[in-house]
Amino acid sequence: MPAIGEDAADPRNPAITIVGAGFSGLCMAITLKMAGFHDFVILEKSHRIGGTWRDNTYPGCACDVPSPLYSYSFRLKPDWSRVFAPQSEIWSYLNECAIEYGLERHIRFSTEVVGIEYQDATQTWRIGVSSGDTHISHAVISGIGALHIPKFPELPGRESFAGRSFHSAAWDHSYDFTGKRVAVVGTGASAVQFIPQIAERAGHLSVFQRTPPWIHPKPDFALPEGLKSVFRRFPGAARGARHWVYWLLESRALGFVHDPRFLRGQHRAARRHLRKQVPDPVLRAKVTPDYTIGCKRVLLSNDYYPALARDNVELVTEDIAEIRPHAIVGRSGREHPVDAIVYGTGFKVVDAIDEQHIVGRDGLRIQDAWKNGPHAHLGVLTAGFPNLFFLLGPNTGLGHTSIIFMIEAQTHYILECLRLLARTRSRAIEVKPEAEREYNRRIQRRLADKVWNTGGCRSWYLDKNEVNRSIWPGFTAEYWARTRRVNPRDFVLHR
Numbered sequence: 001m002p003a004i005g006e007d008a009a010d011p012r013n014p015a016i017t018i019v020g021a022g023f024s025g026l027c028m029a030i031t032l033k034m035a036g037f038h039d040f041v042i043l044e045k046s047h048r049i050g051g052t053w054r055d056n057t058y059p060g061c062a063c064d065v066p067s068p069l070y071s072y073s074f075r076l077k078p079d080w081s082r083v084f085a086p087q088s089e090i091w092s093y094l095n096e097c098a099i100e101y102g103l104e105r106h107i108r109f110s111t112e113v114v115g116i117e118y119q120d121a122t123q124t125w126r127i128g129v130s131s132g133d134t135h136i137s138h139a140v141i142s143g144i145g146a147l148h149i150p151k152f153p154e155l156p157g158r159e160s161f162a163g164r165s166f167h168s169a170a171w172d173h174s175y176d177f178t179g180k181r182v183a184v185v186g187t188g189a190s191a192v193q194f195i196p197q198i199a200e201r202a203g204h205l206s207v208f209q210r211t212p213p214w215i216h217p218k219p220d221f222a223l224p225e226g227l228k229s230v231f232r233r234f235p236g237a238a239r240g241a242r243h244w245v246y247w248l249l250e251s252r253a254l255g256f257v258h259d260p261r262f263l264r265g266q267h268r269a270a271r272r273h274l275r276k277q278v279p280d281p282v283l284r285a286k287v288t289p290d291y292t293i294g295c296k297r298v299l300l301s302n303d304y305y306p307a308l309a310r311d312n313v314e315l316v317t318e319d320i321a322e323i324r325p326h327a328i329v330g331r332s333g334r335e336h337p338v339d340a341i342v343y344g345t346g347f348k349v350v351d352a353i354d355e356q357h358i359v360g361r362d363g364l365r366i367q368d369a370w371k372n373g374p375h376a377h378l379g380v381l382t383a384g385f386p387n388l389f390f391l392l393g394p395n396t397g398l399g400h401t402s403i404i405f406m407i408e409a410q411t412h413y414i415l416e417c418l419r420l421l422a423r424t425r426s427r428a429i430e431v432k433p434e435a436e437r438e439y440n441r442r443i444q445r446r447l448a449d450k451v452w453n454t455g456g457c458r459s460w461y462l463d464k465n466e467v468n469r470s471i472w473p474g475f476t477a478e479y480w481a482r483t484r485r486v487n488p489r490d491f492v493l494h495r
């Protein structure tokens with residue numbers, strides 16, 4: 001088979017395999033194409049591209065980072081309809097990108113990767129897919145998404161429920177909520193978007209809250225036609241708007257990564273929003289968080305609190321004890337009769353690793369390499385797994401700005417690794433264990449006193465040992481700078 005950087009000899013076994021056709025996988029593919037690497041394939045388990053923005057079709061679904069920044073830097077869109085574009089528009093944007101950059105011929109749809117194994121003798125990856133086929137590649141780039149596999153709460157009797165129930169990431173559009181008794185479990189980022197929509201139609205809505213989120217007003221409005229035509233005619237203006245949003249959001253990180261005193265302004269803004277939107281002191285007490293703002297993702301909404309205040313909506317704060325065929329039962333024993341349950345309970349994050357079949361050099365399983373929790377050099381490479389690259393890997397998540405910025409930094413870094421391989425005509429690149437260990441030690445040391453770890457909340461950023469495996473602890477500009485170049489001293493090149 002050809003080395004990385006050479007043209008395809010056998011299109012069934014391309015030099016590079018990208019797994020997943022969401023924002024990450026598509027960005028990687030475009031980056032490769034723009035750099036002249038054409039011998040790659042994208043394996044996508046669904047029959048459409050789009051990842052998050054294909055799957056999450058719940059009413060009210062939209063990004064919560066302004067759209068000028070929640071898009072690729074190399075493909076600005078001058079005519080977003082709103083500051084925070086809805087799901088359908090983001091999905092269309094991704095489809096347009098895939099067509100414009102000629103990615104469709106690289107994508108194999110309905111092809112789920114079920115396992116990858118490194119073959120020491122040939123220094124290649126054997127990739128098993130759902131049909132039973134196997135492919136061989138020099139390099140594998142995983143873009144399978146950090147928030148992809150829906151998570152359901154472990155509640156006794158959940159399977160016994162006789163009404164309609166579904167997760168927010170697999171919305172049942174055939175279900176008519178009109179006049180029904182509905183329960184929503186969870187009050188996270190998705191739930192605050194769809195609860196106001198259900199509340200308008202349901203006969204009665206019970207919202208089961210474990211931990212209330214901090215919420216800021218959402219500065220959302222339709223972008224005026226005049227502004228769109230300025231952005232269309234003067235791309236520099238659109239880029240300027242993007243830069244402005246970037247630095248505005250980056251300044252929010254001051255409180256997270258630099259000095260918690262900068263969080264006070266964010267705290268005051270959230271309290272003001274709460275006071276203004278929730279005049280009822282009983283409800284206000286229920287939705288006032290008891291942890292430091294920023295410990296969990298700060299949400300944006302103008303219609304969530306008013307929805308909770310409606311006559312047909314009840315906020316239930318006691319834990320759920322069990323689910324019966326026609327009701328949810330609280331710890332107090334109170335029964336809430338319901339026709340439908342919607343789970344807004346998020347995604348498997350750190351625990352998703354248990355389900356992956358990745359075997360590296362010398363038969364090393366990823367579960368063993370990461371037995372104390374996932375870690376990777378710059379979130380991208382991990383020792384024992386040559387030529388395997390993660391997009392949005394460990395400790396590269398964000399609470400304050402667009403994750404697409406991180407994805408682009410990572411695709412650049414991976415490209416640099418591949419260029420190094422091509423230049424040196426090496427077979428494989430592998431991070432040295434000591435470089436990765438040292439990197440991870442520093443990351444964890446920096447996280448130790450940050451609000452995500454010390455803010456008094458239990459979030460999905462932390463693993464079962466309370467170690468933060470999700471968040472990047474610095475400014476994104478720092479991450480960008482660190483991913484510009486590959487430091488050969490940190491790597492072993494297998495020739």
Ligand SMILES: Cc1cc2nc3c(=O)[nH]c(=O)nc-3n(C[C@H](O)[C@H](O)[C@H](O)COP(=O)(O)OP(=O)(O)OC[C@H]3O[C@@H](n4cnc5c(N)ncnc54)[C@H](O)[C@@H]3O)c2cc1C
Binds near residue numbers: 023024046146401404
């Ligand atoms: C509702 C929602 C709203 C969000 N809003 C924001 C926001 O406003 N700002 C922000 O920064 N982030 C947001 N995020 C985070 C969001 O997930 C990322 O911004 C981004 O979409 C991640 O892209 P991705 O390509 O890494 O993952 P995904 O979009 O999850 O795509 C992964 C792809 O890989 C495919 N795949 C997975 N496993 C396999 C396999 N084994 N074989 C083959 N294919 C596979 C999936 O089918 C999918 O197409 C949001 C997330 C959700 C769920």
